Amino acid sequence: xxxxxxxxxxxxxxxxxxxxxxxxxxxxxxxxxxxxxxxxxxxxxxxxxxxxxxxxxxxxxxxxxxxxxxxxxxxxxxxxxxxxxxxxxxxxxxxxxxxxxxxxxxxxxxxxxxxxxxxxxxxxxxxxxxxxxxxxxxxxxxxxxxxxxxxxxxxxxxxxxxxxxxxxxxxxxxxxxxxxxxxxxxxxxxxxxxxxxxxxxxxxxxxxxxxxxxxxxxxxxxxxxxxxxxxxxxxxxxxxxxxxxxxxxxxxxxxxxxxxxxxxxxxxxxxxxxxxxxxxxxxxxxxxxxxxxxxxxxxxxxxxxxxxxxxxxxxxxxxxxxxxxxxxxxxxxxxxxxxxxxxxxxxxxxxxx
Ligand SMILES: NC(=O)c1ccc[n+]([C@@H]2O[C@H](COP(=O)([O-])OP(=O)(O)OC[C@H]3O[C@@H](n4cnc5c(N)ncnc54)[C@H](O)[C@@H]3O)[C@@H](O)[C@H]2O)c1
Numbered sequence: 001x002x003x004x005x006x007x008x009x010x011x012x013x014x015x016x017x018x019x020x021x022x023x024x025x026x027x028x029x030x031x032x033x034x035x036x037x038x039x040x041x042x043x044x045x046x047x048x049x050x051x052x053x054x055x056x057x058x059x060x061x062x063x064x065x066x067x068x069x070x071x072x073x074x075x076x077x078x079x080x081x082x083x084x085x086x087x088x089x090x091x092x093x094x095x096x097x098x099x100x101x102x103x104x105x106x107x108x109x110x111x112x113x114x115x116x117x118x119x120x121x122x123x124x125x126x127x128x129x130x131x132x133x134x135x136x137x138x139x140x141x142x143x144x145x146x147x148x149x150x151x152x153x154x155x156x157x158x159x160x161x162x163x164x165x166x167x168x169x170x171x172x173x174x175x176x177x178x179x180x181x182x183x184x185x186x187x188x189x190x191x192x193x194x195x196x197x198x199x200x201x202x203x204x205x206x207x208x209x210x211x212x213x214x215x216x217x218x219x220x221x222x223x224x225x226x227x228x229x230x231x232x233x234x235x236x237x238x239x240x241x242x243x244x245x246x247x248x249x250x251x252x253x254x255x256x257x258x259x260x261x262x263x264x265x266x267x268x269x270x271x272x273x274x275x276x277x278x279x280x281x282x283x284x285x286x287x288x289x290x291x292x293x294x295x296x297x298x299x300x301x302x303x304x305x306x307x308x309x310x311x312x313x314x315x316x317x318x319x320x321x322x323x324x325x326x327x328x329x330x331x332x333x334x335x336x337x338x339x340x341x342x343x344x345x346x347x348x349x350x351x352x353x
Contacts (some may be wrong), residue, residue: 002312005034005084005105007071007096009042011175012110013087017060019305020085030312034078036068039177043067071096075103082106082315083133085308089180090187094119097134098126106133108311112196113329115188117337120330127326135311135321136329138200142306144298145267146201149258152265153205158278159261163239164205166198169227170252172220182223189224191216191343192336195244197254199339200332202232202240208331208352209234216343219247225343233349265296272296 006016020032037043043062068074084100086093086109094114097107107127113136114120127134140146152158172190173181180186187193191214202209209232216225227245234240258265261283264275273293277284307324314321335352342350 002030002082002315003080004030004032004312005036005074005078005081006032007036007074007084007086007100008088009035009037010039010087010177011173013037013042013085014060015304016085016087016308019302019308021060022305023309028309028312029316030308032065034066034068034074034081035062036071036074038069040069071099075099075105083108083312086110089177090193091115091180091185094123097123101126101130101132101134104130104132106311106315108135108137108308110137111139111200111329112136112188112192112336113326113333115185115192117330117334120326120333124326124330133311133314133321134326135307135314135324136326137304137307138197138204138324138329138332139303139307140197140201141204141324142303142310144300144303145272146256148272148296148298149256149265149267150205152258152260152263156260158263158265158274158276159283160236161206161238161240162259162261164202164241164258165256166201166242167244167253167255168194168198169243169245169248171248171250172226172246182220184222184224187223189218189220189226190244190246191225191228191340194246195228195242195339196332196336198242198244199230199336200329201256202242203328203332203335206232206234206238206240208335209240210353211349211351212335212338212342213347213349214339214342215347216340225340228339228343230339230342266293272298 023030083106097109211233214230216228219226229243232240256267262278266273275293338350338352
């Protein structure tokens with residue numbers, strides 16, 4: 001049985017709490033034993049004002065867990081933890097993850113990995129020194145619709161990628177601890193917090209681009225770039241771009257459209273669809289009369305659950321985390337920093353390697 005703890009039960013932490021409770025109900029071999037949050041009110045079942053549907057909707061019986069308001073005290077008293085989920089504001093990811101690793105606990109830490117490359121490096125070095133696992137919650141790598149896309153890119157089932165567009169956006173987060181989401185030095189704005197999902201996906205699918213050209217705008221005082229658009233420049237010339245903002249009047253949405261030589265794949269709020277022209281021998285030529293979109297069925301398992309189950313499985317079977325490695329997450333941080341630099345230079349190309 002893997003013994004787990006959670007540090008931080010704000011909006012996202014409550015999603016993790018939901019999942020751990022589900023794992024226990026479904027006998028997945030994971031037992032949540034301890035929870036820590038500096039804010040006592042979080043143990044009183046407040047309703048999080050969160051915009052990810054279904055993630056933070058539980059009423060919890062906290063008497064079933066040992067609850068702490070201080071990380072050091074929790075780590076002192078909880079000597080049998082195999083893993084912790086670190087779901088605190090981004091500016092605390094490095095400090096708290098390293099404390100846990102140094103105590104010999106495997107760490108699953110939410111995205112973005114940390115605020116800068118030095119912190120990422122420190123997290124990786126600390127994990128190595130302690131001989132413990134570290135994984136960052138870049139959840140799109142576990143997401144059915146994005147896994148299908150990855151498989152299409154890898155196998156070239158529809159030929160090579162010609163162009164790809166990724167979008168994510170919605171209203172701004174209003175719920176955070178001390179409003180850290182809107183403080184540049186604590187959260188890094190939409191470009192750092194929300195856009196990072198698509199940055200990581202671009203990195204996962206196509207590797208590091210040679211250069212990025214980004215434009216961004218600051219909208220909330222004290223925040224960073226709250227809306228951003230980036231072109232990723234690759235040597236083979238494929239057109240890859242991504243747009244993100246959290247300045248919208250309401251809601252949340254995510255979208256991709258990827259054109260292959262012989263098909264177009266679209267993921268939107270109605271599902272995943274493919275317009276498949278692979279009956280053509282070569283590419284879609286000017287004689288082609290067109291096709292129509294058909295639905296693609298993919299796994300509907302929650303990525304927020306599968307990422308934790310994967311991590312726990314690595315611990316249980318004494319395997320390294322060789323998928324979604326912390327080095328991958330760190331290279332995504334490097335990429336987003338190049339985008340920030342390009343935004344600061346009003347869209348000038350910035351090298352990433
Ligand atoms: N994977 C995703 O899709 C996704 C979605 C949302 C948020 N996140 C990430 O999850 C993390 C948390 O985001 P959130 O929306 O839950 O923020 P939040 O502000 O709602 O919650 C943070 C919690 O951490 C607690 N906390 C602060 N300092 C602490 C400390 N020293 N020790 C213990 N607890 C402490 C706060 O009291 C609060 O309850 C962020 O890194 C965010 O980027 C990931």
